Amino acid sequence: MNVVVCIKQVPDPNSPGQLDPSTHNLKRDGELVLDPGDEFGVEAGLRLAEKHGGEVTVISMGPERGLDAVRKALAMGAAKGVLVSDDSLAGADALTTAKVLAAAIRKQEFDVVITATESTDGYSGVVPQMLAGLLDVPAVTFAKSVSFEGDILKVERQTETGVDVVEAKLPVVLSVTASVNEPRYPSLKGIMGAKQKPLDRPTPADLGVDGLGAASAGQKITAVEAAPQRAAGEIVTDDGEAAKRIVDFLAERKVI
Amino acid sequence: MAVGKTWVFAEIVEGTPAPVVLELLTKARSLGGTVEAVALSPDAEAAAAELGEYGATTLHAGTDAAYAELLAGGPSADAIAALATAAQPDLILIASTYLGRDVAGRLAAKLDVPIIANGLDVVADGEVSVQSSIFGATQNVTTAFLGKKPAIALVRPKSFAAESGGGGAASVSPIAAEIAEQHRGARVVERRAEAASGPKLEEAPIVISGGRGLGDPKNFKLLDQLASLIGGAVGASRAVVDAGWVPYSMQVGQTGKTVKPDVYIAVGISGAMQHTVGMKNAKTIVAINRDADAPIFKLADLGVVGDALKILPQVIEEIKARKG
Numbered sequence: 001m002n003v004v005v006c007i008k009q010v011p012d013p014n015s016p017g018q019l020d021p022s023t024h025n026l027k028r029d030g031e032l033v034l035d036p037g038d039e040f041g042v043e044a045g046l047r048l049a050e051k052h053g054g055e056v057t058v059i060s061m062g063p064e065r066g067l068d069a070v071r072k073a074l075a076m077g078a079a080k081g082v083l084v085s086d087d088s089l090a091g092a093d094a095l096t097t098a099k100v101l102a103a104a105i106r107k108q109e110f111d112v113v114i115t116a117t118e119s120t121d122g123y124s125g126v127v128p129q130m131l132a133g134l135l136d137v138p139a140v141t142f143a144k145s146v147s148f149e150g151d152i153l154k155v156e157r158q159t160e161t162g163v164d165v166v167e168a169k170l171p172v173v174l175s176v177t178a179s180v181n182e183p184r185y186p187s188l189k190g191i192m193g194a195k196q197k198p199l200d201r202p203t204p205a206d207l208g209v210d211g212l213g214a215a216s217a218g219q220k221i222t223a224v225e226a227a228p229q230r231a232a233g234e235i236v237t238d239d240g241e242a243a244k245r246i247v248d249f250l251a252e253r254k255v256i
Numbered sequence: 257m258a259v260g261k262t263w264v265f266a267e268i269v270e271g272t273p274a275p276v277v278l279e280l281l282t283k284a285r286s287l288g289g290t291v292e293a294v295a296l297s298p299d300a301e302a303a304a305a306e307l308g309e310y311g312a313t314t315l316h317a318g319t320d321a322a323y324a325e326l327l328a329g330g331p332s333a334d335a336i337a338a339l340a341t342a343a344q345p346d347l348i349l350i351a352s353t354y355l356g357r358d359v360a361g362r363l364a365a366k367l368d369v370p371i372i373a374n375g376l377d378v379v380a381d382g383e384v385s386v387q388s389s390i391f392g393a394t395q396n397v398t399t400a401f402l403g404k405k406p407a408i409a410l411v412r413p414k415s416f417a418a419e420s421g422g423g424g425a426a427s428v429s430p431i432a433a434e435i436a437e438q439h440r441g442a443r444v445v446e447r448r449a450e451a452a453s454g455p456k457l458e459e460a461p462i463v464i465s466g467g468r469g470l471g472d473p474k475n476f477k478l479l480d481q482l483a484s485l486i487g488g489a490v491g492a493s494r495a496v497v498d499a500g501w502v503p504y505s506m507q508v509g510q511t512g513k514t515v516k517p518d519v520y521i522a523v524g525i526s527g528a529m530q531h532t533v534g535m536k537n538a539k540t541i542v543a544i545n546r547d548a549d550a551p552i553f554k555l556a557d558l559g560v561v562g563d564a565l566k567i568l569p570q571v572i573e574e575i576k577a578r579k580g
């Protein structure tokens with residue numbers, strides 16, 4: 001079972017993001033991390049490959065610094081990494097991103113392509129289905145559990161109202177939620193070993209997708225404004241009477 | 257300048273359009289031009305009257321039974337792509353639900369057109385733009401489509417209030433799309449509903465949400481008790497959903513539901529921006545948290561610094577006492 005996992009480096013979600021005031025692109029000069037959502041994807045890929053044979057390849061598109069995220073995935077256990085970085089791809093929209101990723105995925109042998117359901121910084125949440133459309137395979141999205149039996153991938157899939165159990169033939173694109181597993185930490189051995197693992201750095205031209213980039217993007221940010229914020233209200237510290245204050249407050253608003 | 261032709265992707269649940277579809281139709285009407293609905297579901301035609309009332313003149317309906325047995329996103333996107341190539345809508349509005357996101361992504365890839373996601377408003381002013389908010393709703397961003405058509409906007413539920421336009425039933429135009437063989441490779445073999453009681457989270461006038469600060473899943477019982485006393489629904493932070501304490505259907509926030517109740521009570525929730533985007537438009541917010549510096553207090557109309565496990569039982573007793 002060969003698995004490709006798409007991973008992205010994002011600004012640390014614990015520190016608030018910022019847009020570059022002139023280009024409106026996401027600023028990437030703060031602390032960067034492997035998207036916590038993608039750790040679930042890497043883990044899901046590793047578990048499939050460990051149990052059913054085959055290898056995990058991680059693919060990322062983004063600036064040079066994204067190598068750190070790729071190395072982290074290699075340290076977790078992925079066999080090889082692919083990073084596509086090119087100045088022309090700065091500010092790429094979701095469809096451009098998906099085209100580059102799909103071109104890189106086509107160069108690999110894959111049975112399953114795994115993504116997170118949405119990225120932590122952009123959270124457009126449409127790249128997984130775009131990939132499936134471009135690769136012309138079905139997508140099973142929002143996976144909460146994944147297993148492989150016979151030659152069928154069995155997925156419990158989150159829905160608005162519950163869970164759907166889905167059976168899918170390979171190849172397939174799979175997007176995973178944060179309840180799918182508990183990602184492992186890279187071991188010291190893994191971290192040391194990651195440095196020796198193959199790392200491929202194709203250009204968009206190598207992949208046959210040059211000339212995409214921002215210039216071909218079908219959309220443009222035209223304004224960024226501070227959103228109106230709520231005014232802070234009354235704060236009380238519980239001295240045994242806070243419950244009464246809450247009930248009074250609800251009564252004032254005619255809720256009870 | 258008005259939009260010439262807007263399509264609304266209509267998710268149909270048991271013959272009825274999902275509430276967000278009526279919200280999108282209401283918005284589509286305000287953009288001017290023709291408004292049409294597209295639905296792929298065995299019972300799609302049953303929705304023609306309601307879709308028409310909210311503004312759709314035509315319902316493009318695909319009623320193949322397979323839409324209910326397969327994962328509907330892929331085949332729906334294929335059908336809409338084929339239809340859009342012939343009928344050339346300018347704008348397609350799709351709700352950011354599970355199905356909506358699946359349809360939108362694949363549709364954009366098929367048609368090679370852009371998507372703007374997480375929309376909170378759509379403006380047609382010469383060009384079509386979508387407003388969204390980023391960084392925990394601290395900033396509003398306007399993004400314009402640059403001409404490739406159709407433009408696809410994914411819009412979050414609860415962005416618009418649904419208002420009837422008083423129109424008659426939409427005329428049904430059947431879609432006869434073949435479902436590609438590849439989509440038959442992924443089937444739904446079982447559907448399990450998560451148990452829910454009381455009012456629906458998105459519709460309840462009062463929402464009481466619990467987070468990791470409740471310490472243990474069994475303490476959610478306190479929220480259930482309070483909710484049934486005052487006619488509320490119980491929600492949750494993602495931390496406790498991921499931990500398996502409560503089902504996902506209860507999650508409020510960026511990757512969960514958006515709620516706009518009269519009163520939102522956050523109990524043991526820190527107030528991470530991914531949570532607050534889903535509840536900051538509540539009319540009134542009450543927060544109980546042990547940590548005086550918890551960010552949730554920045555939004556609260558009434559903030560109580562204290563132990564929720566001590567305060568909640570007292571609140572329940574006090575309400576019972578006052579009700580007599």
Ligand SMILES: Cc1cc2nc3c(=O)[nH]c(=O)nc-3n(C[C@H](O)[C@H](O)[C@H](O)COP(=O)(O)OP(=O)(O)OC[C@H]3O[C@@H](n4cnc5c(N)ncnc54)[C@H](O)[C@@H]3O)c2cc1C
Nearest residue numbers: 467468469493494495509510511512524526530531546564
């Ligand atoms: C891409 C992405 C999407 C996300 N989407 C969502 C989403 O949709 N919804 C969501 O909620 N989160 C979401 N999150 C997660 C979010 O960032 C927070 O991690 C999460 O909301 C925290 O949940 P919490 O407040 O329950 O837990 P914590 O942050 O751990 O907070 C627990 C709080 O309880 C308080 N507390 C502890 N004990 C008590 C007590 N006895 N009495 C009173 N208070 C007590 C603590 O002071 C603390 O403030 C998302 C994150 C990412 C990266």
Ligand SMILES: Nc1ncnc2c1ncn2[C@@H]1O[C@H](COP(=O)(O)O)[C@@H](O)[C@H]1O
Nearest residue numbers: 006007061115116118119124125126127
């Ligand atoms: N630049 C990228 N490089 C690699 N994977 C990506 C990239 N952008 C998105 N993805 C994958 O697609 C998922 C959804 O992203 P998005 O649709 O942008 O919210 C992410 O969690 C990743 O798994």
